[in-house]
Amino acid sequence: MERVPILKIGDILLVSIQVDMSDQTAVALQEDLAERIVETGCHGVIIDITALDIVDSFVGRMLSTIASISRVLDAETVVVGMRPAVAITLVELGLSLNGIRTALNVERGMELIAIERADEPYDERDDGPIPEPTASP
Amino acid sequence: MALSADESSRLGELLTSRAEQVTQQWTEIIAGQLRGRLSQAELVRQVQELHRAMVDALGKGTVDLNGEEATELRAVLAEFSRGQARQGFSATETATGVFALKEALLAVLEVDQSIETLRDYVAFSTLIDQMGLFTFESFVRTRESLIADQAEQLLELSTPVVKLWEGVVAVPLVGTLDSARAQVVMERLLQTLVDTGSPYAIIDITGVPAVDTQVAQHILKTVVAARLMGADCIISGIRPQIAQTIVALGIEFGDIATKASLADALRHVLRLTGVETARRQPRREA
Amino acid sequence: MTSGVDLGRPQAQAVGSDEDVVRVRQLVRTVAVAVKLSLVDQTKVVTAASELARNTLVYGGGGTVEVAVVDNGRRTGLRIVFVDSGPGIADVDLALTDGYTTGGGLGLGLSGARRLVDEFDIQTTPGQGTRVTITKWSR
Numbered sequence: 002m003e004r005v006p007i008l009k010i011g012d013i014l015l016v017s018i019q020v021d022m023s024d025q026t027a028v029a030l031q032e033d034l035a036e037r038i039v040e041t042g043c044h045g046v047i048i049d050i051t052a053l054d055i056v057d058s059f060v061g062r063m064l065s066t067i068a069s070i071s072r073v074l075d076a077e078t079v080v081v082g083m084r085p086a087v088a089i090t091l092v093e094l095g096l097s098l099n100g101i102r103t104a105l106n107v108e109r110g111m112e113l114i115a116i117e118r119a120d121e122p123y124d125e126r127d128d129g130p131i132p133e134p135t136a137s138p
Numbered sequence: 139m140a141l142s143a144d145e146s147s148r149l150g151e152l153l154t155s156r157a158e159q160v161t162q163q164w165t166e167i168i169a170g171q172l173r174g175r176l177s178q179a180e181l182v183r184q185v186q187e188l189h190r191a192m193v194d195a196l197g198k199g200t201v202d203l204n205g206e207e208a209t210e211l212r213a214v215l216a217e218f219s220r221g222q223a224r225q226g227f228s229a230t231e232t233a234t235g236v237f238a239l240k241e242a243l244l245a246v247l248e249v250d251q252s253i254e255t256l257r258d259y260v261a262f263s264t265l266i267d268q269m270g271l272f273t274f275e276s277f278v279r280t281r282e283s284l285i286a287d288q289a290e291q292l293l294e295l296s297t298p299v300v301k302l303w304e305g306v307v308a309v310p311l312v313g314t315l316d317s318a319r320a321q322v323v324m325e326r327l328l329q330t331l332v333d334t335g336s337p338y339a340i341i342d343i344t345g346v347p348a349v350d351t352q353v354a355q356h357i358l359k360t361v362v363a364a365r366l367m368g369a370d371c372i373i374s375g376i377r378p379q380i381a382q383t384i385v386a387l388g389i390e391f392g393d394i395a396t397k398a399s400l401a402d403a404l405r406h407v408l409r410l411t412g413v414e415t416a417r418r419q420p421r422r423e424a
Numbered sequence: 425m426t427s428g429v430d431l432g433r434p435q436a437q438a439v440g441s442d443e444d445v446v447r448v449r450q451l452v453r454t455v456a457v458a459v460k461l462s463l464v465d466q467t468k469v470v471t472a473a474s475e476l477a478r479n480t481l482v483y484g485g486g487g488t489v490e491v492a493v494v495d496n497g498r499r500t501g502l503r504i505v506f507v508d509s510g511p512g513i514a515d516v517d518l519a520l521t522d523g524y525t526t527g528g529g530l531g532l533g534l535s536g537a538r539r540l541v542d543e544f545d546i547q548t549t550p551g552q553g554t555r556v557t558i559t560k561w562s563r
Contacts, residue, residue: 021449023442024478055449055467057474058533081368085328086467088363094471094536095522103368105335110368325464 005030007037013045019052027063034067038074045114046071049107051082061096068101077117081110140202145261150196156246161189163242168235203268219276229277236270297323299330306338306407312345320356331369339364340403344375354389361394374403431458434492439480448477448489455491459500461562469560472537476506476556479533484508484554501561509553
């Protein structure tokens with residue numbers, strides 16, 4: 002069975018899903034992540050799904066579970082890079098991924114986590130500001 | 139109805155032996171109908187091409203236009219109809235261009251009034267009728283695809299996604315939103331968010347005359363999809379009647395931010411992103 | 425891999441494991457691209473196939489999936505049939521309700537898949553099995 006690699010960058014764990022995951026792989030990722038959060042003491046998890054061309058209810062549930070588990074372990078999870086077609090399909094499927102924070106890309110995901118950690122105890126969680134206007138390509 | 143093998147070969151022979159006379163007659167009849175809207179040279183070229191394709195097809199033993207031997211002939215006819223459709227000729231003019239061959243044939247048939255000749259003529263007519271109907275169909279198909287293309291272009295034109303500020307894009311919606319258009323808007327907006335890396339989108343519906351349940355649902359779905367991708371949508375320009383409809387239909391906009399105008403929406407976003415905006419205070423009279 | 429798929433004939437894929445569900449997704453994707461579905465429609469039909477193939481595996485105890493290209497004269501599309509000989513579904517209407525689940529999932533498999541496709545048909549006999557047919561047409 003394939004395993005999805007988990008990278009540690011500073012205080013953040015980065016998971017970039019590059020393969021069409023089987024359900025077992027998804028469950029294994031969930032377990033691996035929980036272990037790594039405890040092991041590293043990281044306070045942020047970024048799951049990059051840019052490469053995923055579909056997210057079905059199983060993967061959607063996995064993302065929700067990871068977010069809940071990491072919250073219990075005092076880490077913030079951000080799902081980044083969801084493709085438009087995937088988002089439209091998820092809405093139609095009836096999955097709104099409540100409780101999951103999202104960002105357009107890894108960079109914004111990192112900013113989001115940084116802001117979250119900066120103003121603890123947090124309030125106004127939904128209004129994540131952008132620090133500086135950056136020239137995007 | 140198909141020709142017999144004999145009839146087919148007799149028609150081929152007639153078209154070959156009297157080639158010049160037939161094409162000339164044929165050209166003249168069409169020219170009379172078109173009244174100079176097509177150059178003589180072009181017309182002669184078209185007629186000769188059709189004539190050659192027919193002779194070829196009959197030479198291969200064509201007895202029916204739908205047969206395999208007539209593949210080439212069908213291609214030539216389709217090309218002919220496409221050309222006519224693109225140049226703005228009517229369907230009738232296109233089909234009669236083919237039917238004119240009947241008249242041209244009648245002129246060259248031996249005038250012995252024998253029953254054989256009559257039989258042949260009726261048989262030839264069957265094939266020509268098939269050809270005429272075929273051009274008619276090709277013509278309609280060409281026009282349909284032209285219309286579909288134009289509709290698509292119109293759709294593209296009517297749904298611009300513009301960048302308002304660093305990290306803020308807007309879609310000013312104008313006109314009636316049907317399901318197809320809402321879908322296009324949704325996909326374009328979301329793709330623009332990715333392409334520009336913008337975490338904020340403003341959907342301005344000032345120009346939308348009415349909102350029904352379906353349209354409202356489409357807008358709501360867009361907002362939810364944008365959230366899944368990590369972007370926030372603000373809806374602006376909700377007119378009083380539309381606000382009433384939304385409430386009357388019992389549509390929940392929930393926690394989606396709504397603003398009266400595009401300007402208010404932009405100001406709202408800029409405040410969220412921490413950009414300072416100088417607001418002109420109304421000057422007090424001394 | 426799925427390259428070199430002969431689209432003239434229906435393609436069958438046995439579903440007996442997790443990996444087979446992945447193969448079903450890949451097969452459906454290949455055919456969806458071949459019949460020129462838009463990107464969003466491709467995503468929708470692959471997602472629906474993923475949900476239903478998982479149902480075939482988890483609830484039906486395995487089965488087969490067949491993918492075929494269809495043509496109604498005006499449009500082309502793809503038709504996918506999921507067959508299992510599992511316990512069947514006692515109450516189809518209930519199973520098609522959002523949030524209803526017997527397997528500990530989110531209960532969106534059947535109902536969600538139905539929303540993602542143009543045509544949806546389910547035939548089931550308790551004790552004998554289930555057959556779900558979905559069709560998606562190109563626009």
